[in-house]
Amino acid sequence: MTDVVELDIAHLRIAYGRVPAVWDVSLRVRSGEVVALLGSNGAGKSTTAKTVAGILPASGGEIRLAGQSILNRPSHEIVERGISLVPEGRLVFPEMTVLENLQLGASARRVASRIQQNLDYVFELFPRLGERSKQNAGSLSGGEQQMLAIGRGLMSSPRIIILDEPSLGLMPKLVLSLFDLIGKIRDAGVGVLLVEQNVFQSLNIADRAYVIQKGTLWREGAGDELLRDPEIRQAFLGM
Amino acid sequence: MHVFLQTLLDGLMLGGLYALAASGFSLIFGVMGILNLAHGAFLVLGAYVGLQISQSLSIEPILTLPAVVVVLFAAGALFQRYLVQLTVDRGGLVASLLVTFGVSLIIHDLLAHFYGPGSRTIVSSYAYSRIEFGGLVIGLSRLVPLVVSIVLILALHFMLARSRLGREMRAASQQIVAARLCGINVRRVFALTFGIASAYAGVAGVLVGTVLPFSPNSETYWTISAFVVVVLGGAKSPAGTLLGGLLLGILNTMTAQFISPLFTSTVMFLVLVLMLLVRPQGILGHAAGATR
Numbered sequence A: 001m002t003d004v005v006e007l008d009i010a011h012l013r014i015a016y017g018r019v020p021a022v023w024d025v026s027l028r029v030r031s032g033e034v035v036a037l038l039g040s041n042g043a044g045k046s047t048t049a050k051t052v053a054g055i056l057p058a059s060g061g062e063i064r065l066a067g068q069s070i071l072n073r074p075s076h077e078i079v080e081r082g083i084s085l086v087p088e089g090r091l092v093f094p095e096m097t098v099l100e101n102l103q104l105g106a107s108a109r110r111v112a113s114r115i116q117q118n119l120d121y122v123f124e125l126f127p128r129l130g131e132r133s134k135q136n137a138g139s140l141s142g143g144e145q146q147m148l149a150i151g152r153g154l155m156s157s158p159r160i161i162i163l164d165e166p167s168l169g170l171m172p173k174l175v176l177s178l179f180d181l182i183g184k185i186r187d188a189g190v191g192v193l194l195v196e197q198n199v200f201q202s203l204n205i206a207d208r209a210y211v212i213q214k215g216t217l218w219r220e221g222a223g224d225e226l227l228r229d230p231e232i233r234q235a236f237l238g239m
Numbered sequence B: 001m002h003v004f005l006q007t008l009l010d011g012l013m014l015g016g017l018y019a020l021a022a023s024g025f026s027l028i029f030g031v032m033g034i035l036n037l038a039h040g041a042f043l044v045l046g047a048y049v050g051l052q053i054s055q056s057l058s059i060e061p062i063l064t065l066p067a068v069v070v071v072l073f074a075a076g077a078l079f080q081r082y083l084v085q086l087t088v089d090r091g092g093l094v095a096s097l098l099v100t101f102g103v104s105l106i107i108h109d110l111l112a113h114f115y116g117p118g119s120r121t122i123v124s125s126y127a128y129s130r131i132e133f134g135g136l137v138i139g140l141s142r143l144v145p146l147v148v149s150i151v152l153i154l155a156l157h158f159m160l161a162r163s164r165l166g167r168e169m170r171a172a173s174q175q176i177v178a179a180r181l182c183g184i185n186v187r188r189v190f191a192l193t194f195g196i197a198s199a200y201a202g203v204a205g206v207l208v209g210t211v212l213p214f215s216p217n218s219e220t221y222w223t224i225s226a227f228v229v230v231v232l233g234g235a236k237s238p239a240g241t242l243l244g245g246l247l248l249g250i251l252n253t254m255t256a257q258f259i260s261p262l263f264t265s266t267v268m269f270l271v272l273v274l275m276l277l278v279r280p281q282g283i284l285g286h287a288a289g290a291t292r
Ligand SMILES: Nc1ncnc2c1ncn2[C@@H]1O[C@H](COP(=O)(O)OP(=O)(O)OP(=O)(O)O)[C@@H](O)[C@H]1O
Pocket: A016, A019, A021, A039, A040, A041, A042, A043, A044, A045, A046, A047, A048, A088
């Protein structure tokens, strides 16, 4: 885990059928850093995330991981290469136990021998999940499901993890511990691409950030730099 | 009372077959949300493959099962991978109805071409052996299929509940996007699902052939009966399929005995409609519609 890998997205273009949603997005995430991806509703953040994960096809551009193209590769191959997406809306397996959900997160062959080790790590990050490991995921609270979704995403030992609105529906106290957790994941050497509505907190924790609007890259820079940008303050913080 | 008990017993025997015949149909519907209208055709295909092998090699029909499993598994997996999946990708689930229906017609025509449209039976060495106790009669030709059915349905249950593949099947059925994000090769899982389901249909076909006559036309009947079993028992568990099958078996023999053999299909259909109106989630309460 000492070598730095980079996710490199260049001039990505994505359409739903004939309707384009992402026109031109370029961004980079290195292992061991937090990169925020911001933008208003419908800007194309989730669309970008799904395409990186191989769930949606791109119609143009390039996506590379450690120099190798992963554009339009099947999703299981992308997980195998070390990218994990924690999707918007959690998408846990409702009729399976917490433990089964986590075990499924380690479906990649690459981590077959590391399942127990990764389980221990996730239960250490989220003791609550350990207590409820036999409970069906569908009966967890929203916040617990969010923890489960993140835990499941970590089970594949990703080198880059994409978190799509992880703070959605969490109470303020939990949002704070979430950002704590994101720091821990980064310190473990994982690259975090953080899609968030919580602009202030995201820019605070992020090493770098990108802002997209209507499917096009609008701003990029260091987190604190963007925090001081008047146009950004105007657009997202209302001040 | 004696007639009633004997009829009940006959119903259970027949019901084991219905359950096994429906288990693959139920598996495909539960995992993928697809109504495989070619299911009955695969079952009848299995019967002809078993007949062909047992006649050519002059072996006991039940010994053909391993070969039937291999042939039908391959046919089912290829069918899914190269036809069903492609149509679902392009035309959605409705298109899969058309494609599976079309394939059932093709299999029917091919069987009629090679084996003729007439009825066949598969004769086992134990076809006329029977066990008697307390005045009740159990034909071995019916007991063997019942036992094989229960064993295979239990195996399916444990595969789904315990094995890695079973867990992946359940994951794909509950949340397909999440399954893909977990690194599961969902296409592979779906092809295996179809392969296993078709192998089960093939085995059921051989067993059916040792009990009842079959012809290329039988495929419609076996698809519909699978449908009824799933409505009765729900599509989510092999246990539900077993229950649904046994109920259908009892229903059929009871109708034949106490109403008229002419009305078994009518009663089956009436019960189907009644169930859909009163308890669409199946007797065990698993919502078939909620699998998607
Ligand atoms: N399945 C879909 N079919 C058609 N259009 C879609 C689909 N999903 C998203 N879109 C459109 O693509 C655009 C980008 O959507 P996307 O979900 O990527 O936005 P987002 O930046 O994640 O927004 P939010 O902050 O609300 O989650 C939107 O205009 C949306 O309406």
